[in-house]
Amino acid sequence: MMSLTLQRIPAFSSALFCRCSSKSFQRHCSRISSKKVRVSDALSSEETGANVRIQGWVRSVRPQKDNLFLHLNDGSSLQPLQVVASSHLNTRDLTFGCAVDITGTLEKSPSKRQNVELHAQHIKVVGECNPVDFPFKIKERHSLEYVRQFPHLRCRTNAFSSLLRIRSEATAAIQSFFRDNGYVQIHTPVITSNDCEGAGELFQVEPAGHKNDSDDPNPHFFSVPAYLTVSGQLHLEVMAGAFSAAYTFGPTFRAENSQSRRHLAEFYMVEAEIAFTESLEDLMKVMEDLFKAATEHVLSSCAEDVELFHKYTAPGRRDQVDLMLKRKFNVISYTEAIDILKSSSQNFTFSTEWGCDLQTEHEKFLVKHCGNVPVFVINYPYELKPFYARDNQDQPNHTAAAVDLLVPGVGELCGGSLREERLELLSQRLAQAGLADTYAWYLQLREFGSVPHGSHTPACFETVFS
Numbered sequence: 001m002m003s004l005t006l007q008r009i010p011a012f013s014s015a016l017f018c019r020c021s022s023k024s025f026q027r028h029c030s031r032i033s034s035k036k037v038r039v040s041d042a043l044s045s046e047e048t049g050a051n052v053r054i055q056g057w058v059r060s061v062r063p064q065k066d067n068l069f070l071h072l073n074d075g076s077s078l079q080p081l082q083v084v085a086s087s088h089l090n091t092r093d094l095t096f097g098c099a100v101d102i103t104g105t106l107e108k109s110p111s112k113r114q115n116v117e118l119h120a121q122h123i124k125v126v127g128e129c130n131p132v133d134f135p136f137k138i139k140e141r142h143s144l145e146y147v148r149q150f151p152h153l154r155c156r157t158n159a160f161s162s163l164l165r166i167r168s169e170a171t172a173a174i175q176s177f178f179r180d181n182g183y184v185q186i187h188t189p190v191i192t193s194n195d196c197e198g199a200g201e202l203f204q205v206e207p208a209g210h211k212n213d214s215d216d217p218n219p220h221f222f223s224v225p226a227y228l229t230v231s232g233q234l235h236l237e238v239m240a241g242a243f244s245a246a247y248t249f250g251p252t253f254r255a256e257n258s259q260s261r262r263h264l265a266e267f268y269m270v271e272a273e274i275a276f277t278e279s280l281e282d283l284m285k286v287m288e289d290l291f292k293a294a295t296e297h298v299l300s301s302c303a304e305d306v307e308l309f310h311k312y313t314a315p316g317r318r319d320q321v322d323l324m325l326k327r328k329f330n331v332i333s334y335t336e337a338i339d340i341l342k343s344s345s346q347n348f349t350f351s352t353e354w355g356c357d358l359q360t361e362h363e364k365f366l367v368k369h370c371g372n373v374p375v376f377v378i379n380y381p382y383e384l385k386p387f388y389a390r391d392n393q394d395q396p397n398h399t400a401a402a403v404d405l406l407v408p409g410v411g412e413l414c415g416g417s418l419r420e421e422r423l424e425l426l427s428q429r430l431a432q433a434g435l436a437d438t439y440a441w442y443l444q445l446r447e448f449g450s451v452p453h454g455s456h457t458p459a460c461f462e463t464v465f466s
Contacts, residue, residue, distance in 0.1 A: 034103045040076035045106055045116055053103045054081065054118060055126070057156070060138055063090050070094075072102065072118070078162055078304040082109065085120035096138045097129030097156075159313075162305035166298055173297035174249065174270055177290050183245040183272065188232030190251060193224050196234045196386070201255045202227040228253035233455055234442065236273040237388070237419060240453045241445060247272040271457045278452040280403050283416050284376050287405055287456055288329050291374070291414070295325060320372060320408055329405070330375040334358075335397060337366055337377050344369075354397065355381050358404075363411030374407045387429045387439075390418035390454075403456075416456025421446060 034053035037045075042054060056074030063069075068090045071080035083102060094100070104120040111117070135150050136142060136157060147154045154160045178185065191205050205226045220226065232248040239246040252269040274282060299306055299321070310318045332340075341352040341362055350359040358366075358377070367375055379399040382391060389400035402417035420426045423446040430436045430443065 038076040039074045039081045042081050043114055048106055048108050050106050052106055055101045058096055058098050058100055061096055075161055082117040083120050084117055089123045093125045093128045095129055096131045097134045098125050099127035101126050162308050165305050166302050169298050169301045170294055173294040177293045178247045183247045184243045186239050186246050186248045188235040188248045190229055191226050192229050193226055194234050196231045203253050203255050230254055233271055236271055240273045240275045244275045269457055273455045275451050275453045277454050280378050280401055283454045283456050287414050292325055324374055327373045330370045330373055333378055334380045340369055357384055360411040363406045367406050367408050372408045376403055376405055378403045387433055388419050390420045391425055418454040421450050421452050
């Protein structure tokens with residue numbers, strides 16, 4: 001039918017139709033034939049003359065008499081892509097922060113800052129942005145305190161976009177490490193009746209509008225009190241009865257009423273469980289190998305993003321990172337750590353007597369004392385550790401087979417312990433704590449094919465909106 005209709009159009013009308021539609025038709029065909037690419041791929045491309053389509057957000061606009069220069073970013077890299085266009089493509093809604101869809105050709109750039117630039121043939125503004133109302137200004141460097149006022153927009157800043165790319169690559173590196181080393185990933189429950197830390201710092205879960213009626217024989221939604229998980233460790237221990245190596249990586253919640261950077265209400269935590277192990281050395285090897293593998297991956301995959309933080313947030317730390325990757329981590333006992341602290345001339349705020357818990361000030365001092373290289377502290381006082389930590393049965397200082405990894409500038413980064421696999425000793429510990437009935441299922445794990453095993457929490461990641 002279409003061909004019959006066109007045949008009836010007079011010759012001059014057909015020619016006029018073709019002339020009027022040729023430009024829009026060419027633009028339409030160009031967009032269809034253009035290959036969609038990311039900014040990071042365009043920047044690393046060595047091909048010129050390729051017809052491409054790039055979508056992203058405008059980071060800067062610089063109009064001139066004959067040309068228009070844009071910086072375009074789509075979140076795939078810290079460095080933006082320079083776009084060069086004819087001035088007739090400039091419009092009033094083409095502003096800093098707006099979303100655009102651009103087609104054109106990649107050409108060699110005369111600038112030394114990047115290999116290629118995009119010569120635009122068509123620019124479409126997909127989402128407008130009023131630069132006057134937009135809280136981030138094009139030529140201002142905003143403080144983190146200011147940026148945090150806008151959690152819904154802060155991912156558009158260099159600092160937070162770089163942070164999120166680093167987190168993404170760190171997550172991928174951790175997952176790859178465990179997969180390559182034969183670990184099975186387990187999705188442990190987010191809602192649980194277990195408090196494996198025993199600290200009572202829990203968010204309790206009940207339906208919205210729930211009223212606690214004292215006359216109700218079953219006032220809880222799950223028949224028992226339920227909480228947001230503080231750790232997947234106990235659930236992971238169950239898996240150690242079927243898998244020789246397992247790990248979990250998921251959200252964790254702590255109801256600690258603190259505004260410090262070290263106490264978050266929500267964060268992501270990695271936890272791993274290893275069966276058939278009776279030595280802390282096995283746990284420490286995994287912790288050190290994971291730390292170095294993940295760090296090396298981030299440094300190679302996010303070089304520009306890491307450099308941004310080394311330049312503006314933590315200057316002078318890159319050499320320290322390289323040193324940590326080259327050197328083998330130190331190992332000292334808790335008792336040795338206390339001796340180091342007590343013999344130092346530094347005045348500490350918190351006690352340094354044997355039996356006290358190491359505070360951040362202690363941990364940072366110990367790292368510095370050991371040459372600013374990560375250090376494992378092992379064999380903590382038995383009374384400081386939870387019921388599941390293995391009893392070393394030593395005298396005169398009674399210790400548990402537990403370990404913490406301390407790193408420069410932070411203090412404790414990772415922690416872990418061998419688990420108490422001996423039923424009699426575990427039963428006594430739970431009975432003393434009044435938890436024998438609550439953890440009857442945990443005791444039963446030791447009755448059916450139990451093996452020596454250990455666990456560690458290699459890393460924590462704060463959530464995007466924490």
